[in-house]
Amino acid sequence: MPNYPDSIQDLEPLSGLYIRKRFLNEVRAFLDQKHPQGWCIVAIDIENFKLFNDWYGQDSGDHLLLKIASYLRNLHREDNYIIGHFSADDFFICMPDDGHKLRHIYATIYHYIGKLEQDDSFLPSIGVYRIEDESQNVSTMCNNAQIAASSVVGKIGNRICYFESGMTKKIELKQRILRDARHGLENHEFIFYLQPKCNMATGELVSMEALARWQKSDGTFVSPGEFIPLFESSGFITRFDMYIWKSVCKTLAAWQDKGRKLVPISINVSMIDITNIDVPQYLSMLTEQYHISPEYLPVEITESVFAESNTIVKNTITRFHKKVFTCSWTILAVDILL
Template sequence: RRFLMEQLGKVLSMARRRKFMVAVLFINLDHFKTVNDSLGHHAGDQLLCDVAERLRQSVRDTDLVARLSGDEFVAVLTDIHTPDDAAVVADKLIDTMRSAFTVGNLPLTMSPSIGISLFPGDDTTVQGLLRCADTAMYHAKDSGRGNRQFYQPGMDVHATDVLQQERQLREAIASNAFVLHYQPQICLADGSLKGFEALVRWRHPERGLVGPDEFITFSESRGLITPIGRWVMHEACRQLKAWQDEGLAMVPVAVNLSALEFRQRDVAGEIAAVLHATGLEPRFLEIELTESVLMHHTGQVLETLNAIKALGVGVTIDDFGTGYSSLAYLKRYPIDKLKIDRSFVMDTPQSADDVAIVTAIIQMGHSLQLKTVAEGVETAEQKELLHRLGCDLVQGFLVSAPMDAQATQRWMSPQG
């Protein structure tokens, strides 16, 4: 970064004297985190080196390529004649990335999102040009990723929005402006209630209730996921214990843990503390993890999962089938349930391919003595198919939409 700033400063000084145009390309690799989560950081580092080499080969010797941080690169194009020259290079970079990389004998393709700023039109300073290109890059991501966008006046509103959302989220954490909704899971064999999934909602000051898809990933990127995750677990356990004290819900509640939370926290220790504080028996808590958590073949992952199981808490793999799984983890780690991702359920029974995938997951689960849960079940036909295939549990709008605590209690009550 320091070298880039120095060299870009020299390029701009020369551009002022000789009156030529300079383009700054801010390049971010889309979904690079998935590579680290799935294949490990060594594979990610190798991929970054290969990307850097392709970037260097795609520009002139007089141009400059630098890696800023993580999966962010900058290319400085010196002495260009028109904005179209920058567009041509950006398009070339995107095409170059579409050819497969080989990482650990696996072919991988990457798509970059590229933001472009121009000297002297957009800004005349090093910091200003980088900021404009960075802002344009976010607009490229918002436009579907894998494309390039020139900086336009007014794009900076995006950066302001990010800062405002971070401020509002910090305020929400300070004031516990969250609420849990609960979606029931029922047994296909007899229709009995077998559990709930706890789903967090943010009581947004302007937009009302906001779902997790709109703020969980953002909170991870801003370092705010830990306090939210702690609140969710404590509140889910507290509420379930309160229902049980009234003679309701003698079933487990499932709480989602992100890969980031799992790696950064003493998860087992915190779960034990929450169970002690709320008085909930461990058998009534389940932790839902995505496959990406288990892709790190480390002793820490196994140690943490064993510690969770030693407490008596269940472990479920969420969104099963959507990760870069080798399936080896199914025998390596102590797992209780596989949750069939809704993307495989939604087009059944019409889609023969999806039926085949769902069938394979259920059969594999049975072979490994794992329960299977289908999410996103919305039609009687889907439910009938899953029953015929031997799926154990279902959740989805056919059973019930997620409900707040009051509505959930009414749903459970005999008179409800």
């Protein structure tokens, strides 16, 4: 990879690294000419990067990308790695399969992020695809590296993952479940049960929690432990949660119209929801539409890896409170009560 390629159109405008097409061509030429042994394709991205831009501004996001790009260019100059920047926070490297070097790449990018964000809200994800058949399509190699990177989303421990053939079958299974889920929403297969919360001293019902369930058209149930993590990793969780939130509001409105005493029904909000939509504004709109006081729709922000001190959680809770919603955060534990 030359420092100054012949054509500017081969470079990503922000970072100055190879665009996707040029990267694929350079890797293909390298493999055909050099026949390297023990090399790999590495995919790098930043978890929740869109949210990073939302919270800290486009300039801060661009600054981070430029720092990463500058570091990766140094890797080329020092070690002659082939570097690409496909879009946003998606970087790719063709390099020797060197665990020590991979850990150093992760630690460096983690350090850059840490200068801007002091908790583990935004972590690098690194996926590695070992090149064992150099005749394979380079685009497929990159896709496999991305699949490996996606497998560490939501984890705090080891954030470097190698591609395994079984990952593709898992992806196919997930896609079938997501296809069925889209049909399930259209056919109203998703329902919620109410788990009561009572005063231990008096036995009085004080609130309830909405527990989402998927009952398919044939009467069988799909365990929440099977579909909730998949919905979160795919982003489908937001569409699903919006459906459940609206169903809960409809139920509260129906009780209110019949003159029944209302008790709060708590709903779950995930970090993915907060990334995808303006949740406080959306729930405020729902309570106004169904003429329900926000006090009857307490919110629990559920997350398995983010700490209570997380900036995103704290800011979102503040916004909920301003709209008179009761809000808390909790460690995510997928319930399996059917």
